Amino acid sequence: MTSIHRWGAALVAGAVACTLVAGPGTAEAQERGRLTDVVRLRSVSAENTKAELTATGFSAAAVRYGVDTFRLEYRTVDARKRPTTASGLLVLPAGGPAELSTVVTEHGTTSYRGDAPSMSVEDFASSPALTYGSAGFAAVAPDYLGLGTGPGYHPWMDVPSETTASLDMLRATREFLGRRMGSDVVVTGFSQGASAGLGLARALDERADPRFRLRALAPISGAYSFRDVEIPALLAGELDKKSSALYAAYLLVSWNRSHHLYRSPSEMFRAPYDKTIEGLFDGEHTGRQLMAGTPGTVGELLTPAAIELLRNPSPRFAAALRVTDGVCAGWNPRVPTRLYVMPGDDQAIAANTGSCAARFGAAGARPQVVSLPTSVHNGSTHLASNVRATEDIVRWLVRDFSRP
Structure with a gap:
């Protein structure tokens, strides 16, 4: 597996x-x-x-x-x-x-x-x-x-x-x-x-x-x-690039289900990934399928709006991050x-x-x-x-x- x-x-x-x-x-x-x-x-x-x-x-x-x-x-x-x-x-x-x-x-x-x-x-x-x-x-x-x-x-x-x-x-x-x-x-x-x-x-x-x-x-x-150390390192390219893209996607998809961070995947994810990314995190897709279905960097995956959200969290996102942190x-x-x-x-x-x-x-x-x-x-x-x-x-x- x-x-x-x-x-x-x-x-x-x-x-x-x-x-x-x-x-x-x-x-x-x-x-x-x-x-x-x-x-x-x-x-x-x-x-x-x-x-x-x-x-x-x-x-x-x-x-x-x-x-x-x-x-x-x-x-x-x-x-x-x-x-x-x-x-x-x-x-x-x-x-x-x-x-x-x-x-x-x-x-x-x-x-x-x-x-x-x-x-x-x-x-x-x-x-x-x-x-x-x-x-x-x-x-x-x-x-x-x-x-x-x-x-x-x-x-x-x-x-x-x-x-x-x-x-x-x-x-x-x-x-x-x-x-x-x-x-x-x-x-x-x-x-x-x-x-x-x-x-x-x-x-x-x-x-x-x-x-x-x-x-x-x-x-x-x-x-x-997460807010002050991990996310900045991820966005700055200081961590493994493929893993960073996958984790950024998991964070946004999962937390949107719990905290309603966006209305449409296209707000956060570039085409063509906006059509497929949420389905990849349904619990039924393997890591191998995630690897094949996502790009190699955060920049290729996320829209400018998503990157801005990670850099400067909205009040709802910030409140959730305070629990994490x-x-x-x-x-x-x-x-x-x-x-x-x-x-x-x-x-x-x-x-x-x-x-x-x-x-x-x-x-x-x-x-x-x-x-x-x-x-x-x-x-x-x-x-x-x-x-x-x-x-x-x-x-x-x-x-x-x-x-x-």
């Missing part, structure tokens, strides 16, 4: 100042997180797990167990708080500890529902969950809304709905595992998932569901300052926190991480900024940051957070 990452993507995104999440005693929360289906996907021996991780470029050094993998489908709410369903991947260590600590790993950008973690096998998107599961944790990888088996469009970079979908995935996991699931939760995530992870971590830290306790936080290569602001995580960054990141410019650390600092937090050695994975430093950070994070978790 070909994901947005395979064409060199994974911009970022973010969000939040999370909206309040219903507690476990409310009628809404009693329905949210309820399992609607469990699909046993496969069992993989420890040796085959090592081989699969090695094949996708991830380290196999932390593999201790074979794994059993499942797709959980569960009830949640959409971006407008209406009832819907979502799915996600659960990876469990075969023969692991009787009580499991949980690692939530939030995936980076994809627009094709078939590339979500619960739909992927031996793939970039599912490899982090395989890493943590085989190290002895219950690894939870939400698909988000509108991906995997979830209905409708994916509301890209909408951290409040990523937060509710992720919290409800934790609730569904608890229903499935029962007492085997401990209360401790470590949260990590890559690119778009870095912001999604921060949203979930903030909700847990604020006791959105007292059955879960945040223990550590480790986002990777997020675009935490609030992901690191106004809270002090009371747990060990690491922010992973790779200098020279070709999709989420490294200055994003400095901005996030400064915003945490303003609230009294002192996250550890981990600068990764520069390397390349499938032609991208951005993708390589996920590979290198996952290796470091699992080593840290096994040392400090694993159960005997």
Whole structure:
């Protein structure tokens, strides 16, 4: 399968100042997180797990167990708080500890529902969950809304709905595992998932569901300052040009569905792309099809009006960006926190991480900024940051957070 990452993507995104999440005693929360289906996907021996991780470029050094993998489908709410369903991947260590600590790993950008973690096998998107599961944790990888088996469009970079979908995935996991699931939760995530992870971590830290306790936080290569750092770098040509065109398109198409930024695609997209671009982001088109259906640069894709909107957001757009750019602001995580960054990141410019650390600092937090050695994975430093950070994070978790 070909994901947005395979064409060199994974911009970022973010969000939040999370909206309040219903507690476990409310009628809404009693329905949210309820399992609607469990699909046993496969069992993989420890040796085959090592081989699969090695094949996708991830380290196999932390593999201790074979794994059993499942797709959980569960009830949640959409971006407008209406009832819907979502799915996600659960990876469990075969023969692991009787009580499991949980690692939530939030995936980076994809627009094709078939590339979500619960739909992927031996793939970039599912490899982090395989890493943590085989190290002895219950690894939870939400698909988000509108991906995997979830209905409708994916509301890209909408951290409040990523937060509710992720919290409800934790609730569904608890229903499935029962007492085997401990209360401790470590949260990590890559690119778009870095912001999604921060949203979930903030909700847990604020006791959105007292059955879960945040223990550590480790986002990777997020675009935490979208308006002031990421979009200017994208427009200035400082990032990978093809990925920039794709992300600009995804941003405008997805946010128009949520925030009504334009009336007609021709206002934002040059011909002939104005006739086709919205259909490419319907969840059914693969990354390969997106590559073929879009030009190589932002300038070839966007109209002057679109570029001006990105440079000088309208009030409606600016309000949405404030939510995105609030992901690191106004809270002090009371747990060990690491922010992973790779200098020279070709999709989420490294200055994003400095901005996030400064915003945490303003609230009294002192996250550890981990600068990764520069390397390349499938032609991208951005993708390589996920590979290198996952290796470091699992080593840290096994040392400090694993159960005997």
